Amino acid sequence: MAKMNLLQAINSALDLAMAKHDNVYSFGEDTGGFGGVFRATSGLTEKYGKHRNFNTPLVEQGIIGFANGLASQGSYAVAEIQFGDYIFPAFDQIVNESAKFRYRSGNEFDVGGLTIRTPYGGGIAGGHYHSQSPEAYFAHTPGMKIVTPRNPYEAKGLLLSAIFDKNPVLFMEPKRLYRASTGEVPEEEYTIPLGKADIVKEGTDITVLGWGAQMEMTEKAVEKAEEDGVSCEVIDLRTILPWDVETVTQSVLKTGRLVISQEAPITGGFASEIAATVQDKCFLYLESPIARVSGIDVPYPLCHEKEYMADHLKIYEAIKRSMNY
Amino acid sequence: MAKDKKHNTEIVTKPQWFDGESVTIPMLQILKEDGSFHKGADMPEYDKDLIVKIHDTMQFIRTLDERMIAAQRQGRISFYLASRGEEAESVASAAALDDGDMIMGQYREQGALAYRGFTVEQFMNQLFSNEKDLGKGRQMPVHYGCADLNFMTISSPLGTQIPQATGYAFGQKMDKTGKCTICYFGEGAASEGDFHAALNMASVYKVPVIFFCRNNGYAISTPAQGEQYGGDGIAPRGIGYGMKTIRIDGNDVFAVLRATQEARRLAVEENEPVLIEAMSYRMSGHSTSDDPTGYRTREEEDDWKVKDPLDRLQKWMMNEGWLDKDHVEEHHAEVKAKVLAALKEAEKVPAPHIDELINDVYDEPTPLLKEQLEELKEHIRKYPDAYPKTSGRID
Numbered sequence: 001m002a003k004m005n006l007l008q009a010i011n012s013a014l015d016l017a018m019a020k021h022d023n024v025y026s027f028g029e030d031t032g033g034f035g036g037v038f039r040a041t042s043g044l045t046e047k048y049g050k051h052r053n054f055n056t057p058l059v060e061q062g063i064i065g066f067a068n069g070l071a072s073q074g075s076y077a078v079a080e081i082q083f084g085d086y087i088f089p090a091f092d093q094i095v096n097e098s099a100k101f102r103y104r105s106g107n108e109f110d111v112g113g114l115t116i117r118t119p120y121g122g123g124i125a126g127g128h129y130h131s132q133s134p135e136a137y138f139a140h141t142p143g144m145k146i147v148t149p150r151n152p153y154e155a156k157g158l159l160l161s162a163i164f165d166k167n168p169v170l171f172m173e174p175k176r177l178y179r180a181s182t183g184e185v186p187e188e189e190y191t192i193p194l195g196k197a198d199i200v201k202e203g204t205d206i207t208v209l210g211w212g213a214q215m216e217m218t219e220k221a222v223e224k225a226e227e228d229g230v231s232c233e234v235i236d237l238r239t240i241l242p243w244d245v246e247t248v249t250q251s252v253l254k255t256g257r258l259v260i261s262q263e264a265p266i267t268g269g270f271a272s273e274i275a276a277t278v279q280d281k282c283f284l285y286l287e288s289p290i291a292r293v294s295g296i297d298v299p300y301p302l303c304h305e306k307e308y309m310a311d312h313l314k315i316y317e318a319i320k321r322s323m324n325y
Numbered sequence: 326m327a328k329d330k331k332h333n334t335e336i337v338t339k340p341q342w343f344d345g346e347s348v349t350i351p352m353l354q355i356l357k358e359d360g361s362f363h364k365g366a367d368m369p370e371y372d373k374d375l376i377v378k379i380h381d382t383m384q385f386i387r388t389l390d391e392r393m394i395a396a397q398r399q400g401r402i403s404f405y406l407a408s409r410g411e412e413a414e415s416v417a418s419a420a421a422l423d424d425g426d427m428i429m430g431q432y433r434e435q436g437a438l439a440y441r442g443f444t445v446e447q448f449m450n451q452l453f454s455n456e457k458d459l460g461k462g463r464q465m466p467v468h469y470g471c472a473d474l475n476f477m478t479i480s481s482p483l484g485t486q487i488p489q490a491t492g493y494a495f496g497q498k499m500d501k502t503g504k505c506t507i508c509y510f511g512e513g514a515a516s517e518g519d520f521h522a523a524l525n526m527a528s529v530y531k532v533p534v535i536f537f538c539r540n541n542g543y544a545i546s547t548p549a550q551g552e553q554y555g556g557d558g559i560a561p562r563g564i565g566y567g568m569k570t571i572r573i574d575g576n577d578v579f580a581v582l583r584a585t586q587e588a589r590r591l592a593v594e595e596n597e598p599v600l601i602e603a604m605s606y607r608m609s610g611h612s613t614s615d616d617p618t619g620y621r622t623r624e625e626e627d628d629w630k631v632k633d634p635l636d637r638l639q640k641w642m643m644n645e646g647w648l649d650k651d652h653v654e655e656h657h658a659e660v661k662a663k664v665l666a667a668l669k670e671a672e673k674v675p676a677p678h679i680d681e682l683i684n685d686v687y688d689e690p691t692p693l694l695k696e697q698l699e700e701l702k703e704h705i706r707k708y709p710d711a712y713p714k715t716s717g718r719i720d
Binding site: 051056061068071089093101102104105106109110112166245 | 427429458463464468470471472477478485487488490491492493494495497521523685686688691692693
């Protein structure tokens, strides 16, 4: 075990993956010798050479198009998009190509070796284009997997699973936690299964669900609620697509209440999908309306960031409202 | 990966503008329209077997196209895209490659697939989206693909395969396969951002890829000159990306062979990406959903008829004594009969089983997908008459 922050855990996962197979490639804007604007790929060029970890020209649709081709050739392509906010030029390559590659060819070809890493999320004074949480755009896309970790341990295990998973994976890294979140992480290889939610804490009164950086907010809110005597079951969804319906519904069948928190705007956010599914499967067991604690429906703001964020106080209030319903 | 190349820019002290005609690119032609060679032309490597195979494949594709357009008109298939007038481009370029090279196409390159050995039955199974289709009946007609023949499955979004070809070729280079990738696209698709991304990246990484542009004058109804681009076609762009580039007569089998053979050598031996712009004419409509009389003249079409790639090759082969009129007619009748027989056979093959609806979305169907399939099956059992393709053999 070693103490690592989230960036170091990601770097360690990339390092181990590249050591394991010669045909694991890491690339993106400034990810070469410089090691990436967040330093996630630092040291990889020195260790594996400039043909294994390298810079791309500044063109997101090209990065993902290139990655699709490389993965279809049988390699593991780990592409970085510098900020989740700049993934949209590659939307066509991801939605129409990566996600449909296996299906449309009848499994003659696939891009299972593709992993797209991208920093996402707010809380860093990033304004409109360094703060977005675009998961819901991609969650409407059969064929993609979407994964986001909440801490360094999760980041390393989930990224190693993502790289070697037989499907294209969008791996969203909570950049607010890159250096803020630290913890004990095994130095050797280990994996955390995709598609499995994690029950972070068991409870009986209410289920509180989130993913990625939002888990920090959620856990803070839960601490406060537990001081009031509310027993909260805390779940980290971890994989947004395909999501773990079973674990979430089992929890709500037990607690009868659900609060979902997400950073993204509320309308069309992934919390809506979860809420609809849970009310369908747990209708007779629900004791109160399902609450979604989200960003509001505005572009991610700069000066009002604190007001905008789905912080622990908003989640705490939602828990109270649900309990008192 | 970056090459050591300094900016050695010459300094001038008066403004010196370069306009769109600073570089004009000539067109390689070896076989003239009358079926004779240009004197002193630089010939490709060829022998009789190769030329006969190219010819027979071109004629097969032309016959297949004619029959399947008719089949679409009769409502037997939903859609079709012919490659009439452009058969030399796909067939002769495929003939210049190694069978292990990857082909990534747009959708008008069925000639390359036929040259590789895709059978008339395989064509039909895809066109009828039946249970023998390699693509499991999921895509529109003419979206062929075959891993065994190294022909990447076609998709409708234009230009997306171009950066994918760069990535694929990167993998081939790193794995030291000695193979290359050819990527076909039309002059319309070359306006997509993916074209720019792909050529730039290929040039930076020096990968073994041949970009083969079929400039056939039209993107559906949009004429190339003046409405698709304002410059001298697609070829000068290759130079801008620092890439070896050539323009050829796409209706001349020998020019296509000559250029693609050299391109392959450059790609595989020197890791040089290459751009080939082949000039041709889309003699048919864009697809069965299109009627070209709405946007171009009969005179223009007639002008191009005399340049027909198949006629031109046949003239030469007859002069050479490699082909006679009887053979052409016999062969045509034979191919037609084969196509018709395969059509009738493929039509009778049932659609893929309903379980195939959820396979291959991921490597394994997810629990949610299995649940959705079960619900769907329950519904079909309730209303079997409304779903005749599947209700008879649902369990």
